Amino acid sequence: xxxxxxxxxxxxxxxxxxxxxxxxxxxxxxxxxxxxxxxxxxxxxxxxxxxxxxxxxxxxxxxxxxxxxxxxxxxxxxxxxxxxxxxxxxxxxxxxxxxxxxxxxxxxxxxxxxxxxxxxxxxxxxxxxxxxxxxxxxxxxxxxxxxxxxxxxxxxxxxxxxxxxxxxxxxxxxxxxxxxxxxxxxxxxxxxxxxxxxxxxxxxxxxxxxxxxxxxxxxxxxxxxxxxxxxxxxxxxxxxxxxxxxxxxxxxxxxxxxxxxxxxxxxxxxxxxxxxxxxxxxxxxxxxxxxxxxxxxxxxxxxxxxxxxxxxxxxxxxxxxxxxxxxxxxxxxxxxxxxxxxxxxxxxxxxxxxxxxxxxxxxxxxxxxxxxxxxxxxxxxxxxxxxxxxxxxxxxxxxxxxxxxxxxxxxxxxxxxxxxxxxxxxxxxxxxxxxxxxxxxxxx
Amino acid sequence: xxxxxxxxxxxxxxxxxxxxxxxxxxxxxxxxxxxxxxxxxxxxxxxxxxxxxxxxxxxxxxxxxxxxxxxxxxxxxxxxxxxxxxxxxxxxxxxxxxxxxxxxxxxxxxxxxxxxxxxxxxxxxxxxxxxxxxxxxxxxxxxxxxxxxxxxxxxxxxxxxxxxxxxxxxxxxxxxxxxxxxxxxxxxxxxxxxxxxxxxxxxxxxxxxxxxxxxxxxxxxxxxxxxxxxxxxxxxxxxxxxxxxxxxxxxxxxxxxxxxxxxxxxxxxxxxxxxxxxxxxxxxxxxxxxxxxxxxxxxxxxxxxxxxxxxxxxxxxxxxxxxxxxxxxxxxxxxxxxxxxxxxxxxxxxxxxxxxxxxxxxxxxxxxxxxxxxxxxxxxxxxxxxxxxxxxxxxxxxxxxxxxxxxxxxxxxxxxxxxxxxxxxxxxxxxxxxxxxxxxxxxx
Numbered sequence: 001x002x003x004x005x006x007x008x009x010x011x012x013x014x015x016x017x018x019x020x021x022x023x024x025x026x027x028x029x030x031x032x033x034x035x036x037x038x039x040x041x042x043x044x045x046x047x048x049x050x051x052x053x054x055x056x057x058x059x060x061x062x063x064x065x066x067x068x069x070x071x072x073x074x075x076x077x078x079x080x081x082x083x084x085x086x087x088x089x090x091x092x093x094x095x096x097x098x099x100x101x102x103x104x105x106x107x108x109x110x111x112x113x114x115x116x117x118x119x120x121x122x123x124x125x126x127x128x129x130x131x132x133x134x135x136x137x138x139x140x141x142x143x144x145x146x147x148x149x150x151x152x153x154x155x156x157x158x159x160x161x162x163x164x165x166x167x168x169x170x171x172x173x174x175x176x177x178x179x180x181x182x183x184x185x186x187x188x189x190x191x192x193x194x195x196x197x198x199x200x201x202x203x204x205x206x207x208x209x210x211x212x213x214x215x216x217x218x219x220x221x222x223x224x225x226x227x228x229x230x231x232x233x234x235x236x237x238x239x240x241x242x243x244x245x246x247x248x249x250x251x252x253x254x255x256x257x258x259x260x261x262x263x264x265x266x267x268x269x270x271x272x273x274x275x276x277x278x279x280x281x282x283x284x285x286x287x288x289x290x291x292x293x294x295x296x297x298x299x300x301x302x303x304x305x306x307x308x309x310x311x312x313x314x315x316x317x318x319x320x321x322x323x324x325x326x327x328x329x330x331x332x333x334x335x336x337x338x339x340x341x342x343x344x345x346x347x348x349x350x351x352x353x354x355x356x357x358x359x360x361x362x363x364x365x366x367x368x369x370x371x372x373x374x375x376x377x378x379x380x381x382x383x384x385x386x387x388x389x390x391x392x393x394x395x396x397x398x399x400x401x402x403x404x405x406x407x408x409x410x411x412x413x414x415x416x417x418x419x420x421x422x423x424x425x426x427x428x429x430x431x432x433x434x435x436x437x438x439x440x441x442x443x444x
Numbered sequence: 445x446x447x448x449x450x451x452x453x454x455x456x457x458x459x460x461x462x463x464x465x466x467x468x469x470x471x472x473x474x475x476x477x478x479x480x481x482x483x484x485x486x487x488x489x490x491x492x493x494x495x496x497x498x499x500x501x502x503x504x505x506x507x508x509x510x511x512x513x514x515x516x517x518x519x520x521x522x523x524x525x526x527x528x529x530x531x532x533x534x535x536x537x538x539x540x541x542x543x544x545x546x547x548x549x550x551x552x553x554x555x556x557x558x559x560x561x562x563x564x565x566x567x568x569x570x571x572x573x574x575x576x577x578x579x580x581x582x583x584x585x586x587x588x589x590x591x592x593x594x595x596x597x598x599x600x601x602x603x604x605x606x607x608x609x610x611x612x613x614x615x616x617x618x619x620x621x622x623x624x625x626x627x628x629x630x631x632x633x634x635x636x637x638x639x640x641x642x643x644x645x646x647x648x649x650x651x652x653x654x655x656x657x658x659x660x661x662x663x664x665x666x667x668x669x670x671x672x673x674x675x676x677x678x679x680x681x682x683x684x685x686x687x688x689x690x691x692x693x694x695x696x697x698x699x700x701x702x703x704x705x706x707x708x709x710x711x712x713x714x715x716x717x718x719x720x721x722x723x724x725x726x727x728x729x730x731x732x733x734x735x736x737x738x739x740x741x742x743x744x745x746x747x748x749x750x751x752x753x754x755x756x757x758x759x760x761x762x763x764x765x766x767x768x769x770x771x772x773x774x775x776x777x778x779x780x781x782x783x784x785x786x787x788x789x790x791x792x793x794x795x796x797x798x799x800x801x802x803x804x805x806x807x808x809x810x811x812x813x814x815x816x817x818x819x820x821x822x823x824x825x826x827x828x829x830x831x832x833x834x835x836x837x838x839x840x841x842x843x844x845x846x847x848x849x850x851x852x853x854x855x856x857x858x859x860x861x862x863x864x865x866x867x868x869x870x871x872x873x874x875x876x877x878x879x880x881x882x883x884x885x886x887x888x
Contacts, residue, residue: 010678011676012676012677012678012685013467013468013484014467014471014480014481014482014483014484015471015475015481015676015678016468016469016470016471016472016473016475016481018468018678018680019463019464019465019468020463020464020467020468020484021463023457023458023464023486024457024460024462024463024464025460026460027458027459027460028460029460031459031460036458037458037459037460038458038487038488038490038493039458039485039486039487039488039493039497040457040458040464040484040485040486041483041484041485041486042467042483042484042485042486043482043483044482044483045676046482049482049483053483056500071656071657071677072657072660073656073657073660073675073677074660074669074675075674075675075676075677112657112661114657114660114661114664115657118657132851134657174679176851176855212515212517213515213516213517213556213558213559213562213578216516216517216518216558217556217558220558225518230519231517231518231519232455232456232459232489232519233456233515233517233519234454234456234459234462235618236462241456243459294745294766296745296748298752299749299752300745300748300749300751300752300753300757300761301738301740301744301745301746301747301748301749301752301764301766302745302749303745304740304744304745304748304766304768305743305744305745305746305749305857307744308742308743308744308745308768308818308857309744309853309854309857311819311820311821311853312821313744313768314768314769317744317768318768318769318771318772319765319766319767319768319769319772319776320745320765320766320768321763321764321765321766321776322738322745322748322763322764322765322766323763324748324752324757324758324761324762324763324764325758325762325763327762328762328763328806331805332763332765332776332805361775361776362772374752375755376755377755377756407576407620409753409755410753411620413749413752413753
């Protein structure tokens with residue numbers, strides 16, 4: 001696989017304000033072309049830092065992406081930084097200017113200088129129209145001779161045969177525009193660059209219910225990794241991705257180990273493609289032609305939100321009740337008031353009644369309920385912050401699960417939604433036994 | 445302000461699977477110490493790449509953070525990469541080992557080699573206990589002489605007086621553990637490093653309802669930026685942050701321009717601190733002692749989820765109905781069936797009835813409703829994907845807002861929730877007029 005680097009510009013990405021999603025997007029889009037992102041350097045809106053980072057990237061790899069700093073405001077200086085490397089003037093890009101003028105005319109507004117600055121490109125570049133915004137991207141062929149910015153890179157160039165020229169793609173920073181220009185301007189041009197393509201074989205498993213160490217130990221027992229097969233892990237809240245990768249010549253060994261991984265991880269695997277639990281659950285519901293409704297207390301709507309991020313979810317998701325008060329649990333879900341008084345709102349009894357109540361109200365095949373203590377207040381010795389009761393009601397009865405994961409409010413909510421979707425998944429799979437664990441233990 | 449760099453390790457951050465949040469977290473935590481993150485270099489789990497990136501960072505700044513690769517699995521190689529730079533062996537960190545053994549004993553599991561590998565530290569480091577996980581962090585004093593990995597950095601060292609030694613903090617990769625070690629191990633040690641601290645003055649505004657270009661034009665009219673005052677922008681979905689920053693000696697000019705910005709942006713400003721719209725709305729509700737309930741169709745629970753991410757939201761958020769089907773709108777919100785039949789589920793009439801219906805059911809002061817077409821299917825010529833009707837009902841009556849933002853399902857949902865929270869905010873502020881815009885225009 002050819003290596004690619006990304007230079008992300010933008011002080012907001014280093015100020016604590018914004019999470020940088022470009023590396024993720026780019027890697028995903030480049031993968032099918034056999035291109036591997038090996039480094040992302042994020043620098044602030046500083047002319048020298050941007051130029052230095054781009055020079056460094058060009059000295060290491062043949063294909064470099066730069067994002068951000070193409071707007072019209074005073075902190076948008078990427079064009080000027082690149083002009084320091086490749087030289088030449090900034091010129092108006094006529095097609096982008098025309099589209100800008102059209103857009104402003106529709107809104108009945110005059111085209112100002114701030115707006116016009118956005119459609120400047122380097123004269124030595126090819127402009128890439130922005131399908132969802134104003135600022136166009138650029139493709140620049142950079143002669144290797146211009147890239148020797150550091151003595152280190154000059155050494156490397158002497159060692160390696162120079163690939164001439166190198167290619168620089170420049171993309172706007174707002175995520176929608178980054179993706180837009182990437183899809184319409186960059187991807188169609190990639191094939192013509194003549195980069196060596198060698199797609200590694202990869203299998204992956206999305207798992208929930210096992211910790212990373214537990215999974216690594218199970219994989220060690222089946223002899224993974226091997227010198228030929230690379231193992232990768234990625235842990236998120238309540239979820240682990242396991243990947244095996246190998247060169248095409250080791251396909252047979254990879255197939256053998258793939259079967260062994262499936263057996264070793266069993267019911268913890270919820271998907272073999274890169275989808276979230278909400279999509280895995282959605283596929284089960286769609287296949288089984290079942291419907292679901294949710295009763296959400298501490299998750300506040302997050303489970304409904306996650307289920308409805310999946311296109312077509314209206315086929316199986318009927319809706320739900322966000323019962324953030326005891327009144328709502330009684331009125332909207334027919335939870336007997338004495339259950340709440342006797343056991344508390346966060347209890348197995350109330351969770352079961354909520355799941356059954358929402359199933360009855362919506363006439364759905366499955367009812368999912370969550371009631372817990374998200375914190376930071378409201379915890380007690382017996383029921384600390386992070387205590388969550390989850391229940392799923394269906395035609396076969398009602399299952400309940402107690403979990404405790406003492407952490408921040410945000411994580412308790414996210415993790416509770418994960419646990420609830422997982423219990424629903426296991427029920428739909430007619431699946432693996434699910435033993436409640438005591439509070440205080442790690443949350444898996 | 446002293447400059448700081450971060451080197452983030454982890455192939456998963458470059459594979460398209462995971463979004464890197466460490467830069468954001470680190471910048472936020474370091475800001476009060478007058479430390480500014482100027483670069484984040486993300487590299488894959490490759491010994492040479494990690495060592496080279498850390499050497500590069502140490503050659504540019506005096507304080508470097510490294511994250512990730514401290515687990516016990518085969519792709520965790522950060523310790524080995526750092527040993528290449530500072531030398532020395534890996535040794536077991538006794539306190540972390542004791543805590544690990546305790547933890548495993550509680551779970552009734554033996555301590556395996558995979559687990560034990562996590563508590564190795566460099567012998568030339570000080571271990572930083574991990575309050576929420578197993579792998580400890582490290583603090584390493586690196587003699588400047590060891591950092592001259594590139595001739596470039598040697599040149600720089602000759603130019604500048606060497607600050608000896610440089611400091612390297614190494615933190616685990618999982619976000620909770622990164623924050624945990626940062627807070628308990630790193631921050632308490634920062635004051636003792638003797639770094640020059642000079643906190644710039646900064647004012648910021650969180651805005652919604654105006655685009656970035658529109659804001660930049662208004663700021664140009666009041667003479668911003670100036671040579672003394674830096675202006676920064678950060679655009680997210682339906683939201684723009686505007687920042688003014690200046691050195692302490694320009695406090696008077698900053699105050700003058702701050703007043704001018706407030707006047708220029710007016711009701712578009714929803715906060716002057718870095719909070720989300722859900723928190724701004726929550727503060728208004730809490731101050732005015734009002735309650736709210738939500739009726740969510742296309743947002744699927746996202747508004748409830750956002751409102752309940754705010755600690756203490758149970759004081760004003762009563763709950764809501766996720767009415768993802770027409771049946772639910774009629775049954776749970778008393779929307780007249782003939783309204784849906786005559787005008788369609790996505791219409792002003794139905795949005796108003798939903799807001800009034802949820803307000804009546806929950807007995808809340810305010811009712812918020814959203815009904816729209818999230819896509820990718822379901823759009824028509826008259827109501828394309830992205831068409832959303834929003835309504836807020838309160839004691840003064842019911843306001844409705846039509847918006848159209850044709851984009852992805854995820855963004856339509858996010859942006860609709862933003863529009864709904866903003867309409868609620870403007871109602872609570874007794875505020876600015878809010879003119880519906882026609883479909884087809886940009887979504888602001």
